Amino acid sequence: MKTRDSNLELLRIVSMFLIVIHHYAIHGSAIWAQHFQASIAVTEGIYLFLLLIGKAAVIAFVLIGAYFLSEKEFKLWRIINLCITTFIYSWIIFLFLKLCKFELPSLSNYNLWFPLPLPSNYWFVIAYVYMLLLMPFMNLILQKCSKQQIILIIGLLCILWCILQFIPDNKPDNSNYDFFSTNNYFLLIYLIGGYIRKYNSRRSLTYSSLCLITSILAVIGIIIMVIYWNKSIYYDRLWGMFAVINDPFGLLIGVSLFMTFKDMTIKTNGVINYISKSMFGVYLIHDNSYVRDILWHNVINTTSLSHHPLEYIFLGLVISICIFVICICIDIIKRVVIDSLLTKRFQELTNRFLSWSRK
Template sequence: MKAKSRNSSIELLRILSMFAIVLHHYALKGTFDWNPYNPKYSGAIKVNLFLHYFGKLGVVLFVMIGAYFLCEKQFNFRRPINLIITTAFYSFGLYLVFKLFDPTGIWGTDSVVRVLLPFPLPSGYWFVYSYIVMLFAMPFLNIIIRNLTRQKLLLLIIGLILLWSFLSIGLQIFDDKPDTFVDSFGYTPTTYFFLIYFVSAYIRKYSGKILNSKGYTMIGAIICVLIAILLSTLAINEKLFNGIADLFDVNSPLVLLTSIFIFSYFKNSHFNSRIINYIAGSMFGVYLIHEDSFVRPFIWQNIFSSNLYAGSGTQYFLFGLLCTSIVFIITVLIDIMTRRIIFNNLLNSITRIVSNFLEKCTKI
C-alpha cells in the first residue's frame, strides 16, 4: 500500500511560522530600544509592535500544526525523547563552541551546578519546554478529546479561552488588583499549549463550512491581520504601546483567531514538494540554534544592529526581513549539515535506545 504523502501546504506553513518567530526575535531582542516610547521613532515602534503580533502568531501556528497531527496518533516516547536529545545536542554543542572561541564571553555558566542542575542544559528554551510537556501530555489530552462530544469540547475550549485569554490579558492591562495573578487561574505558556491542542483537535474533527472553505478562511485571516495593523498604528504613546502589546501576547484572542483562519486555509490547500517537506524538518533546529542563550545576543546585538535603521519604519522592517532571511537560511544549513547528516545516526540511536527503555519500563 502506498504511503500517504505529506501535505506540503502545511509544511510550508510550518516554515513560514518559524520565519515569523525569527523575525519577531529581531524586533524583541535587537538593539533598537522601543521602551521608553520616543515619538522620534514612532514608525519603527509601530512596526516593532506589529512584529510582536506576527511572532506570537508564528508560535501558535507552529503548535497548532503539531497538535493537528498528534491528536489522532498513538503516543510513543520517540517524539519527546528525540526533541529532548536534539535540544541537549544544540544546547551543549553551542555552549562548547562559545566556550572554545570566546571563553570570557559565557556569562556566569562556568559553575557545574548552573550548567547541569536541575537538568543538564546550559541554555534553556521556554517554547521547547512547553512543547515537550505537551508531547508527554498527548495521550491524556487525546483521552479527553475522544470522550467529549462536539458540544462539550467546544464548551471546554470556550471556558479556557475566557480564563487564559480574556481574563489573563485583562489582568495584564488592568494590573492594579492586589494579590491577583494570571497563574492563579491556571494560565502558563504550557497550559495554553493544551488549549491550542484542543482547538486543533476541534478543527480536525469538526471543521464546518467556514473553516473548510479557502475563501472564507482567507477573508477571515485578512480581516484579523488588518485589525492588528490598525491597532499597531494606534500606538502613539507608551501607555497605548504597552496596552496593545498585551493584546498581541501569545494568548491573545486575536492571535488565536488569526491562527485558526490561517491554519485552516493552508489545511484546505494541497500540493506536494519534497524540497519544502525536507526544509520543514529543520524548523526546530532553526529555533534551537538562533534562540540559544549565547547565540541570541551574538546575532541581534553584535552582528545586526536594528537601532541603525530605527529612524524609518520602512527601513526598520526591510532590514528585519534581510536579517531574518540570513539567520533563517544559515541555521537551516547548519541543522542539515550537523544534526541531519553528520550526527544523524548517533542521535537516532540514542533516541531509539532511550525510547525503547522507557517503553519497557511503562508497559502494563
Template sequence: MISSIQQHRNRNLDLLRILSMFMIVLLHSQTFGIFHYGLPSGIQLFTVYLFRNLAIVASNCYVLISGYFLIKKGFKRKKIAYFAFEVSFYSAFIYLMIVLFTPLTFSIQDFFHWIFVLFWGNYWFATLYLVLYLLSPFLNLFLNQLTQKQFQQVLIGSIAIFSLWATFSHLPILGMNEGYSISTFLLLYTLGAYFQLYQLPFKWKSGWYLFHYFNIAVGLTVYFFLIDYKDWMIDYHSPFVLLASILLFLFFKETHFKKTWGNKIIPFIFGIYLIHEHPLIRTLLWEEWIPIHQIIQQPLMNLILLGLSTLIFIVCLLLSFPLHKLSKRIFEILLTKLN
C-alpha cells in the first residue's frame, strides 16, 4: 500500500515537472519577448502580471522535487556525470548547428566555451543544480541526523534569514542575488527533504493548496496592477514565491490523479530548457524568428503568448527526443572506454 502511494506521488510530481517546464517557457516569452518592447496597459497588463505570478514558482518547484527525492535516493556519480555531459552536449551541438545554418563563423575558442558552459553560468539553473547535487551528500548527512524538532528549527531559521530578512532588507551581503543563488537552492532542497521525511501537522484537501496558490498569485497581481510593480516581491527567495511554490508542490504531492502519462516524457523534459534557453537560440528566437513587436499590438496578445509558449515547448520536446538519446549513447560509449 505504501509503495502504491509512493508511486502515485512520483507520477504526480512528474506532472509538476512538466508543468514547471511549460511555465519556464512562458516566463521567458515575457522576459525576453514582450518586456523588451515595453509593457502593455489595461487588462493585458493585468493578465501579463497574473501569468508571471502564476509561473514564477517553476524553478523553485524543480528544486523542491529534487530535495524530496534525493534525501532518500542519495548521491550517484554516474547521474551527476551524465547531467554535466548532457548540458555540455546540447550546448556544443546547438552551437555547431547554428554555425552550420547561419552566418555565424566557427571559432575553436567559442566551441570550447559552449562545451564548458556550466562554468560560465550561461545556464544559471543548470550550474546551480550541479553545485546543489554535489553538495547533496553532505546536506543529506546533516539533515538525516536531525530530529523532527531540530529539522523544523533549521527550516524556521533558514526561512527567517534567507527569505524574510533577505527579501525585506535587500542586503547584498546575504548574497541572495534575487534568488539566483545556491542559498535559495539549499533552502528549497531542505524544504523538499522535510516533506519526504515528515508529515505535515495539518491535513488539507488537495484543492485547498491550489486555491491558496492562486490567491497568492492574484493578490500579487492586484498589488502590482493597482499600486506598484515590485520586482523583489517575486524574487525566487521571497516569502510570497516560496509559499506559492510550496503550495503548488503540495497540491501535486497530495492529489491522486487516476492516470498519468508524464513519466514517459520526463527524460526529455530538461532538454526543452537546454534548447530554448541556449543564449544563441534565445537571441534568434526572440529577436529574429518571432515577431514580438507585432504580437504585443494584438488585443489577444496573452493568448497568443500562451499558444507560442506551447509551440516552443512541443518543438523543443520533439528535438529533445533524438538529442537526449544521442547524448545518452555517446555518454555510455565514453564511460565504457574509460572503464
C-alpha cells in the first residue's frame, strides 16, 4: 500500500482547523459583524480575516484531493464511501439530538429523503460529489489539452467567476453570473490542482512561502485600509467578497498555502496520516446543520466580545481547538467501531455490483 505524503496530510489538518475557526467567525459572530460599526472596527477587521482564511482553507483542502485524483482512475466507491459516511453522521447526530430532546425542525418526506445527504444538507459534500462524478472528464481535459490551453481555461474561468463577480452591478445582462455555482467552482479548483500536479514540480519552499506571506500581508493591508476609511460601503463590499467561496484573494491564498505545503519535505509520519483521515469527519460533525445552530447560537455567543478584539480572537482559538479535538476523537471512535462493521461490507457489495455490471 502506497504511503501518503505527510506534508499534504498536515495541510489537510491545518486547513480543517482554519475552517473550524472560520465557522466560529461566520456562524458565531454573524449577529453583530455583518455591517460596519466604527466602535468595534478592530474586532470586525479580525472577523473579516477569519472569513477569508477559512475560504482559502477550503480551496487548499479541495486542491489536495484534486492534486492526487488528477492522475487516478475513476472509482465509484469514492462517491459511495463519501455518501455513506455523510449518511451515517447525519443520522447519528439527528437521532442523538432527538433522544436528548433538542427542538429540531420537523422533517417532511421530501426533506427526509431528498436531496442527499440526509437529513442535514452539506453544501461541501454535494459539490465534492459533483467534482468526483466529473473527474473522468476533467482528467481528459488535463491529458488532451496543452499546457497553454489549460492555462487559458483556468484564466478565463478565474476572470468570469473570481473577478467579474465582484465588479459593481452595472454590467449588461448580469454576465458576471453566467454558469457560476459552487459545484462548478470546484471544477476550476480541480483544474488548478491537476495543472500543478502535471506541470509544477517541487519548487523552493522559500519561493512558495514568500508568495503565501505576501498574499496574506496584502489582504491584511486591504482590511486595515477599509477599517481606516471608516465607511460602511467598503466594509460591506469586502464582507460580501470574503464570505463567499469564489473570492479572488481566497483563491490566491488557498493556492499559495497548498504550494507551500507541497514544497515542504516531511518524512512519513504515522500520527499525522492517521489524524488526517478524521478531517472529513470533523467537518461533518461540527458543521451539521442541527449542530451548527445549537453550537453557535445556544452554546457559544460572541456578542459580548465585539468590543474586545483580543478576547474575541483568543476565545476563537480556544473554542476551535476544543471543537477540533472533540470531533477528531468522535471520528476515531466511529472509524474503529462503525467502519469496521459497515463500510467494508458496503465496499464488498459495491465491488460485486461492479463485477456483475461488467458481465
